[in-house]
Amino acid sequence: MIEFDNVSKTYQNKWTALNNVSFTVERGEFLFITGPTGAGKTTILKIIYAEELPTAGKVIVNNKNIATIKKKEISLYRRNIGIIFQDFKLLYDRTVYENLEFVLKAINMKGNEIREKIMRILTRLGLMHKKDCYPYQLSGGEQQKVAIARALVKDPEIILADEPTGNIDEEASKEIINIFKEINLMGTTVVMATHHSELPQLLKKRRLHIVQGKIVDG
Amino acid sequence: MVSFIFKESLRGIRKKPLSFLLSTFAFGLCLLIILIFFLLTYNLFISLKIAYDKIEIYAFLDEKTSFSEIKDKISLINGVEEIRYISKDEALKILKEELKEEASFLENLDRNPLPPSLRIRISPKAKQVDEIKRIEDKLRLIPGIKDVWAGEELISKLVKVLNNIIYIDIGILIVVALSVIFIIFQNIEQSLFNRQREIEIMQLVGATDYFIKAPFYLEGILEGVLGGIFSFILLFIIYRIMSLSAITLSFPTILLLIFTILIGAFLGGIGSNLALNRILK
Structure with missing residues (x-):
């Protein structure tokens, strides 16, 4: 489903974020990308969701070569990918419901379908009772659950998570990781970047360990 | 879809109501200069046409x-x-x-x-x-x-006067239009900065460029139209005051109102477009 073939990424011809990285992710797989801060984990995710282009090498996602996606096609391409960030990236002047509604309206979904999808995902993640709360009224773990709901609500085939437990306590982290496990069990491909190198072992999932832009393990 | 764009646009305005009002006010005042010249030119044209018909x-x-x-x-x-x-x-x-x-x-x-x-x-x-x-x-x-x-000399003079007036009008229109476009540009630029997170999220979830940009276009056009209506009201007040002091001018209400709204919307759209192209590359 995702294929990196000798991919390098250099920023402004000076700083090399990725150096000849090759790996594949199968459909329905759960892959951890681990490594210290600045190792290149986020760059891999950014290339997958076409925020960045590789300087060298080839990246194929869902049979599409990232380098050949035209600017106006990126929006359609991203509809199939759910992205979750460490800092949640929620809209703080909108309720939980409105945060999800905003996403579905932005991808031009119709009213009835929107309500149905939001209710379903909020129930699934145990957030129904928080649907009218604003993000600042929620704990870190709950905010991250809203961010996950927002990523899932459009039924993506791939979930990309960039340090999703970085800003939340241990207890909430466990819950979040369990949610990702469940998502994966339902058939969604999950790629998670984290500096917690013990997580792959705990979950018995494959990992790529990156140091200074190079895969050193996996 | 339209209601989403409209709501997002209003949400953007609600985030900075004072700034929106002030720039609409400034826009209206600038547009008033165009309107005054338009009205004077219109009246001059009428007078010249009467003179022309009598030749x-x-x-x-x-x-x-x-x-x-x-x-x-x-x-x-x-x-x-x-x-x-x-x-x-x-x-x-x-x-x-x-x-x-x-x-x-x-x-x-x-x-x-x-x-x-x-x-x-x-x-x-x-x-x-x-x-x-x-x-x-x-x-x-x-x-x-x-x-x-x-009297062909008189006619050629009339034609020259008309041409000069048109050139002056075009000159003023360009200068004022640039100023009002700049006002809208700055306002939309501020809106874009205020709503960076919404834009980022829309881009990440796969909203089309049109969807992302439309609320900002609407905001610029709305500001242009409101500024236009404001300038029209000011012009009407000026016209009424002038009428009291026995200066009779012809005031084509509907024509002026349509002209003001259209030019406001047009310039508002251009200002938004410039800001969007600069910020959202």
Whole structure:
């Protein structure tokens, strides 16, 4: 489903974020990308969701070569990918419901379908009772659950998570990781970047360990 | 979809109402300058058109020539619409009327010095400098006509005045348009910075460029239209005050309102477009 073939990424011809990285992710797989801060984990995710282009090498996602996606096609391409960030990236002047509604309206979904999808995902993640709360009224773990709901609500085939437990306590982290496990069990491909190198072992999932832009393990 | 764009646009305005109001106010004031010039030009055009419509060719006759002798010859000239004969006595009467109190010196004349004349109205199509010159030349060839005054100089002056006014208007329109576009540009730029997170999220979830940009276009156009209406109200107040001081101007309400709204929307759209292209590359 995702294929990196000798991919390098250099920023402004000076700083090399990725150096000849090759790996594949199968459909329905759960892959951890681990490594210290600045190792290149986020760059891999950014290339997958076409925020960045590789300087060298080839990246194929869902049979599409990232380098050949035209600017106006990126929006359609991203509809199939759910992205979750460490800092949640929620809209703080909108309720939980409105945060999800905003996403579905932005991808031009119709009213009835929107309500149905939001209710379903909020129930699934145990957030129904928080649907009218604003993000600042929620704990870190709950905010991250809203961010996950927002990523899932459009039924993506791939979930990309960039340090999703970085800003939340241990207890909430466990819950979040369990949610990702469940998502994966339902058939969604999950790629998670984290500096917690013990997580792959705990979950018995494959990992790529990156140091200074190079895969050193996996 | 439309309601989403509209709601997002209003949400953006609600985030900075004072800034929106102030820039709409500034936009309206700038637009008022355009409107004042538009109104003055419109009135000048009306006055000039009236003067233009009154243009006639004067042909002065020999005293011995009778009107019936030459009438048919003149009628054959292309562009001649109507010929009116002014006898010597009638010419004197008209002169007296025009001179009013100063006409007393005419009483001492032992004979009427004014020649009989013709006032020739020409068709609107012929009211061009070249055409008038052509008619004038043909009149001069007719025996019995002593002199011709065609006023083509006056027409060419009128045309020059009209052209200059149009150039001045275009100049003012460009300068003011640039200013108002800059006002909208700054406001939309601020909106874009205020709503960076929404834009980022929309881009990440796969919203199309059109969806992301539309609320900002709408905001700029809305600001332009509101600024336009504001400037129209100000202009109307100015017009009413001027009417009180006996300055009568023609005020084409509907035309001005449509013009203001359209130009406001247009300039608002351009300002938004510039800001969006600069920030959202």
